[in-house]
Amino acid sequence: MIDLNERNIVLGGQASGKIEAIELVGNILVREGFIASEYIESMKRRESVANTFLGNGISIPHGLPENRDKINKTGIAVLQIPEGVTWNSGEIVHLVVGIAAKSDEHIEVLTNLTNVLDDSETAGKLAKTKDVTEIIDALKGNSTTTKRPAPTLDTSDFDVSLDVTITGEHGLHARPATHLVNIAKKFESEIVVEFDGRSGNGKSLASLLKLGVSGGKTIRIHGRGPDSSSALASLKEAIDEGLGEEAEKNILPQIEHGWVPESVKQVIPGCTASPGIATGIVHQFTHNRIVVEAIAKDPEHESHELGQAIAAARRNIRLLYEEVRAKSGEPGAAIFRAHEAFLEDPEMLAETEALIRQGKSAGYAWRQVIDERVRVMEQHDDELLAARAMDLRDVGRRVLRHLAGVVQDAPFKPSEPVILIAEDLTPSDTAQLDPAMILGFCTSGGGPTSHSAIIARSLGIPAIVAAGPSLLEVADNTMVILDGDTGNLYIEPSQSDINAANKVKMHLEELRGDEHRTRFEPALTLDGKRVEVVANIGKASEAENAVNAGGEGIGLMRTEFLFLERETPPDEEEQFQSYKTMVTALNGLPIIIRTLDIGGDKEVSYLNLPHEENPFLGERGIRLCLNWPELFLTQLRAIYRASKYGPIRIMFPMIATLDELEAAKRLAEKARIEVDAKPVEIGIMVEVPSVVSMAREFAQEVDFFSIGTNDLTQYVMAIDRGHPTLAGKADSLHPAILRMIEHVVKEASRAGIWTGVCGGLAGEPLGATILAGLGVKELSMVIPSIAAVKARIRSISLKQASELAQKALNCRDNKQVRALILP
Numbered sequence: 025m026i027d028l029n030e031r032n033i034v035l036g037g038q039a040s041g042k043i044e045a046i047e048l049v050g051n052i053l054v055r056e057g058f059i060a061s062e063y064i065e066s067m068k069r070r071e072s073v074a075n076t077f078l079g080n081g082i083s084i085p086h087g088l089p090e091n092r093d094k095i096n097k098t099g100i101a102v103l104q105i106p107e108g109v110t111w112n113s114g115e116i117v118h119l120v121v122g123i124a125a126k127s128d129e130h131i132e133v134l135t136n137l138t139n140v141l142d143d144s145e146t147a148g149k150l151a152k153t154k155d156v157t158e159i160i161d162a163l164k165g166n167s168t169t170t171k172r173p174a175p176t177l178d179t180s181d182f183d184v185s186l187d188v189t190i191t192g193e194h195g196l197h198a199r200p201a202t203h204l205v206n207i208a209k210k211f212e213s214e215i216v217v218e219f220d221g222r223s224g225n226g227k228s229l230a231s232l233l234k235l236g237v238s239g240g241k242t243i244r245i246h247g248r249g250p251d252s253s254s255a256l257a258s259l260k261e262a263i264d265e266g267l268g269e270e271a272e273k274n275i276l277p278q279i280e281h282g283w284v285p286e287s288v289k290q291v292i293p294g295c296t297a298s299p300g301i302a303t304g305i306v307h308q309f310t311h312n313r314i315v316v317e318a319i320a321k322d323p324e325h326e327s328h329e330l331g332q333a334i335a336a337a338r339r340n341i342r343l344l345y346e347e348v349r350a351k352s353g354e355p356g357a358a359i360f361r362a363h364e365a366f367l368e369d370p371e372m373l374a375e376t377e378a379l380i381r382q383g384k385s386a387g388y389a390w391r392q393v394i395d396e397r398v399r400v401m402e403q404h405d406d407e408l409l410a411a412r413a414m415d416l417r418d419v420g421r422r423v424l425r426h427l428a429g430v431v432q433d434a435p436f437k438p439s440e441p442v443i444l445i446a447e448d449l450t451p452s453d454t455a456q457l458d459p460a461m462i463l464g465f466c467t468s469g470g471g472p473t474s475h476s477a478i479i480a481r482s483l484g485i486p487a488i489v490a491a492g493p494s495l496l497e498v499a500d501n502t503m504v505i506l507d508g509d510t511g512n513l514y515i516e517p518s519q520s521d522i523n524a525a526n527k528v529k530m531h532l533e534e535l536r537g538d539e540h541r542t543r544f545e546p547a548l549t550l551d552g553k554r555v556e557v558v559a560n561i562g563k564a565s566e567a568e569n570a571v572n573a574g575g576e577g578i579g580l581m582r583t584e585f586l587f588l589e590r591e592t593p594p595d596e597e598e599q600f601q602s603y604k605t606m607v608t609a610l611n612g613l614p615i616i617i618r619t620l621d622i623g624g625d626k627e628v629s630y631l632n633l634p635h636e637e638n639p640f641l642g643e644r645g646i647r648l649c650l651n652w653p654e655l656f657l658t659q660l661r662a663i664y665r666a667s668k669y670g671p672i673r674i675m676f677p678m679i680a681t682l683d684e685l686e687a688a689k690r691l692a693e694k695a696r697i698e699v700d701a702k703p704v705e706i707g708i709m710v711e712v713p714s715v716v717s718m719a720r721e722f723a724q725e726v727d728f729f730s731i732g733t734n735d736l737t738q739y740v741m742a743i744d745r746g747h748p749t750l751a752g753k754a755d756s757l758h759p760a761i762l763r764m765i766e767h768v769v770k771e772a773s774r775a776g777i778w779t780g781v782c783g784g785l786a787g788e789p790l791g792a793t794i795l796a797g798l799g800v801k802e803l804s805m806v807i808p809s810i811a812a813v814k815a816r817i818r819s820i821s822l823k824q825a826s827e828l829a830q831k832a833l834n835c836r837d838n839k840q841v842r843a844l845i846l847p
Contacts, residue, residue, distance in 0.1 A: 028163055030156050032056060033102040039109045042117075043068060046085045049122035052101035058124040059087075059095050066091035067122070077111045079396065080147040081118040086125060092497060095124045102159055106152050112318070118151030119159075125493065182216070182246040184253050188260045192267060195238035200267035202362040205229050207262050213249025215259070226259070228371040229362065233416075234400050261628070265588055283528045285505060285521035288514040292498075294466060294491030296511040297477035301529040302464035302486045303522050306502045307442040309449070314424045316387025323380050330376060330386040333426035334367050340422060341367070344455055359415060359451050359479075366419040372397070387427035394420030414476070418450035437461070443506050445495055454479045464488075464506040466513050468495040488513055539811040543574030547817035549796070549825070556802040557814045558614075560782055564602050566807065567609040574811050578615040579730065579804025580675075580782040581606065583659065584622055592630055593655060599662035607670035614671040616730065616804075617663050618709065619656070619688075621645045621677035640744065645678025645709075650687050660695035664704070673705040675730055680712045685725055709782075711735035716764045723775035729768055730804070733783025737761050755838040756785040762794065762832055762841070769799040780804060789816045793846060796822065797829030820847050 034052060039045035050064035066087030070076065077083045087094070103120040111117045150159055192200050208215040208226040215226030217235065224231035226245065237243055247256045320326045345360035366372070372393050379389035394416060401413035437458075444457070444465035454476040457465070464486035467476075480487040486508035498504070498515060505514040505525045514521070547555045558579035559570035570578060586594045586602060594602075606615060622628055622644065631652070636642035649656035663674060676688045685708060692706060707728035708715070715722055716736075723729070733756040738744060740761055743754040755761075765781070772779045780802030785791035787805030792813045795803060805813060824847040835841045 028100065028160055030160075032100065033104070033156050033159055035104045035154060035156060035159075037103045037105045038107065039103075039105055041109060042071065042111050045083075045103060045105065045109050045117070045120050046071070046122070049085065049101050049103040049120045052103065053099060053122050053124050056099060056101065057096055058099035058101070063087050063091055063094035063124065066094065077115045077117065079399065080144055081108070081116060081151050082121065082147065083111055083117045083119070084121045084123055086123040092125075092493075097124070099124050100163075102163070104151065104153075104159070108151075119147075121163075182248045182252075183213075184256055185244055185246045186256050186260060187242050187244050188263045189242045190237055190239060190263060190267075192239055195241065196232060196235065196243075196267075201229055201232045202365040203262060203267040204259060205232065205365055207258055208255065211247075211249070211251050211255035211258075213247045213252040213255050215252075215255060216246040216248075218244040218246065225371055228369045229365045231369070231371050234397065236401075261588065283507075283524065284510075285514050285517050285525070287518040287521060288505075289516035290514075292466075292491050292495055292513040292515065294488040294495075294511050294513065296487075296508055297489040298480040298485055298487035298508050300464070300484070300486030300508045301525055301532065302443055302506045302508075303517075303525050303529070304441055304443045304463045304504070306445050306498050306500055306504055307438060308496070308498070308500055309444050309446040309453075314387075314421065314428045316391065316424065316428050317385045318388045319383055320380070320385035320388075321383075323383070326380045326384075326386040326389075327377060329427060330380070330390065330423075333386070333390075333423045336426045337419070337422045338364060338367050341419075344452065360455075363415060363419050363422075363451070366416060367423070385427075387424055390423055390427065391420065414448060414450055418452050421450070422452065443504055445498060447496060449476045451476055451479060454483075457483065457485060459483050459485050464508065466491055466495060466506055468493050535815075539815040542818075543811040543814060545814070545818070546576070547814040549817060550819070550821040551823060553822040555796050555800070555817050556780075557810055557817070558780075558802060558804045559807050559810060560804050561807070564605050564609075567606040567615070570807050570810070571610060571613065573807045574814060575613075575807065577610065577613040578606070579780055579802055581615055581617045583618060583620055587620060587622060587628060590630075593628075593658075596658045596662045596665075599659055600665045603663055603666035603672070604669050607666050607672060610670060612670060614673060616673045616675050616707070618675045618677050619646070619663075620649055620659055622648060640738070646676050646684050646688055647678065647680075650684065650691075653691060656688075656691055657695050660692050661699050664696045664699045664701035667701055667704050671704075673707060673728070675707045675709060677709045677732075678711060678735075679708045679722075680714050682718070682721060682725065685722065689725070709735075710768055710779075711739065713739055713764070716768055719768045719771035720774070723771050723777055726777065728778050728780065729772050730780045730782050730802075731765055731768060731800075733761065733765075733781055733785040736764065736783070740764065755842075756783060757788075757791060757794070757832070757841045758838040759833060759835050759841065762798070762829075765795070765800070766798050766829075766833060773799060778802065787813060789813065790842065790844070790846060792816060793820060793825050794829045794832050794841075796820075797825030797827070816846075 032052065034048070037045075037048060039048060046067050047064060050059070050061075050067055053059045054061050054064070067085045070086060070088050076085045101122040103122070105118055105120065108116040108118050109120075146162065150162055153159065190196055190200075196204070204217075205227055217224050217226045217232060219235045219237050219241065222235055224235050226232070235243075245256055245259055247253070249255075341360050341364050345364075375393045376386070376389045379392060380386060384392070398413045398417050398420070401416060438461050441461050441463050443463050446453075446465065446467050448467050448469040449465065454465075462485060465480070466488040468491050469489070477487060477489060486506055488506060488508060488511050491513060495513070503516055503522070505517050505521065507514070507525075517525070547557045549555070556576050556579075557574070558577040559566070559573070559575040560580040560582070561567060561570055561578055562582040562585050564585075567578060583599075586599055603617065631648075633643065633648075643651065649659075660674075663672060666672060674692060676685065679685050679688070689706060696703065705727035707726050707730055708722065709732045710716060710719070710729050711732035711734075713736075719729070737754050737756045737758070741754050741758065769779045778801040779799070781795050781800050782804035784805075786795060786800075786803040787809035789812065792803055792805075793816060796817060803813060828844060828847060831844055832841045835844075
């Protein structure tokens, strides 16, 4: 915490305008030895490129990054102006907090300051106080001022309410919130989401993001209107299914190269956002300032202009979405769907229109509404939710360009390849980068979960984020090495270091290029043993993608997609057509279709399943199917009909007893006879400890085992794999899990059947190697991991893998296993 005392604060000040106020607060900083007097001019120039007005009568003037050499030490000064001073049109400031930021020590003060913004009573008190200690206490976070309690939501006249837990790892951020809003908008009823004493409009993206709901937290949804029950049922179903959120697929797997330079002038550490190495000269990137008038005379004209600007921005976003999706796929492009939802946010539009009716211009009104929401979002404790403020800022600028008469900022097009440095980059900025000219980028802010980082990974651009303010002092044309694998930016390296970095870069590119070029080659170990590498998929359309990525078939086809987000179950014909489409796309490659795996943890409205206290220990998987035999038989008939078009295997999920397996096999045989199909191989998921314990008996009854390491780990370690704080301890590389896998493989081999693994462990290089060494014959994984895992298997002998597996089995915990060195 920086020193803050009475000498830093001046009460009862007066200023004729913003410039004089900056000079006065700057003189305090000079007097206390924080800055040289020249820095005051830098503080004035800053106002020409950025507005330092925060709101609630508070401003934070500070200098430009290039003038930090005029800062002697980090400090702040406060000038109180009880009568107020006009900062910009319509902005009155009572507290001027001058900042000299040589390091990040002032961040704590700013955090406390932003907390005051939400409390107009405290802000008003500080503007008039004659006790300097009240300002010191507020900025140090020691204020005893009692904040007014948040308004209580009156739920008495809502028709229906329910509690539901957000299951996604990162909570209710932009993409899942967009999914929720889109569902809510389908219903006529009013939808309100309540969390932690606050409430938000369920049809407003910005309103939901302001709630700051992180992963594992429970929200309460209220509905009022004719279809409120149906609305809440659909919302709960969607939330339980993850709101369309899939774990991000890291297109470029990180490779530990172990290289460090020998002679550089400076090292700026940051967080790795996208792997890879780049060498080149620096170019500092800044946004053009968008200027709009504050006052307008014709509200009707301004409303029309706002509508036109939003429509134009929507067209821009849709074009950008298609462009990014074509270049890097749906995960990188999905954020622009959320951007489009911001443009349709009813609360934001209503507030903007209200300001226009008060005589503000469309541009000024839009900017005020956006800036207020951005400030709130940036204060979230959850880093991912705070990072989404950049998305809203991106949308805000896009509309402002049109309101200011500028259709679009001229995109940065360097005349030679450069490494871009910026305070931060919006998703739109990143999506328009040309990988041929942007060798890499490094930002002083942001984080590895930002959408810019996701897009960078999908484009294959090495990137570092959160490198701190010193990054912005690196001059244009400075030679640097950007190492996205370690998160370090090396300033002015020697020529020998540049040469060495380029060699490492070429080596990494060759490895990735070789993986891609050889993705169709079988995964044969150096001593000639084959391991099948196949894909996990959840949609019919992914079957072709799996083959194109080098998959040798489908090791897990999740059929739940056919049964969820609908009011009635799919009939036999619909299921048959879907399975047939997949089989045809595989062109003779095998597919394992897992029968329906839903239950207490994945609610389906048309089944009317009772609430369960422990859904993972309740009626799910095969238990549900056996309790709904007609539903089960319909699916089995469709699968057997599709088996006439290609090699299908059937797999039953969540088997726990031999009785369950026998009952499932009887129904499968009944379905086969009814559609006059030939027998197919039948296997089971090994994900319950009872099956591991009785693997010898089960092996006599099936044609194969497929170990679901995710659920098996959950049940063995007694840790819910979705638990917000414990999930990280549920590691499938724990020796307890590996010893169970070893036992299952041995019993399967004894019975003459094969064992596969379809959990997340199969897609990790270390996990895949250990599994191969344990005798697993088939590894099934997410599509992006296929090429890299096949390359890893081809680089080792089975003897090496077996030796590594034995070392893993003898470890005490998962940390020791993960510390093992790959052969």
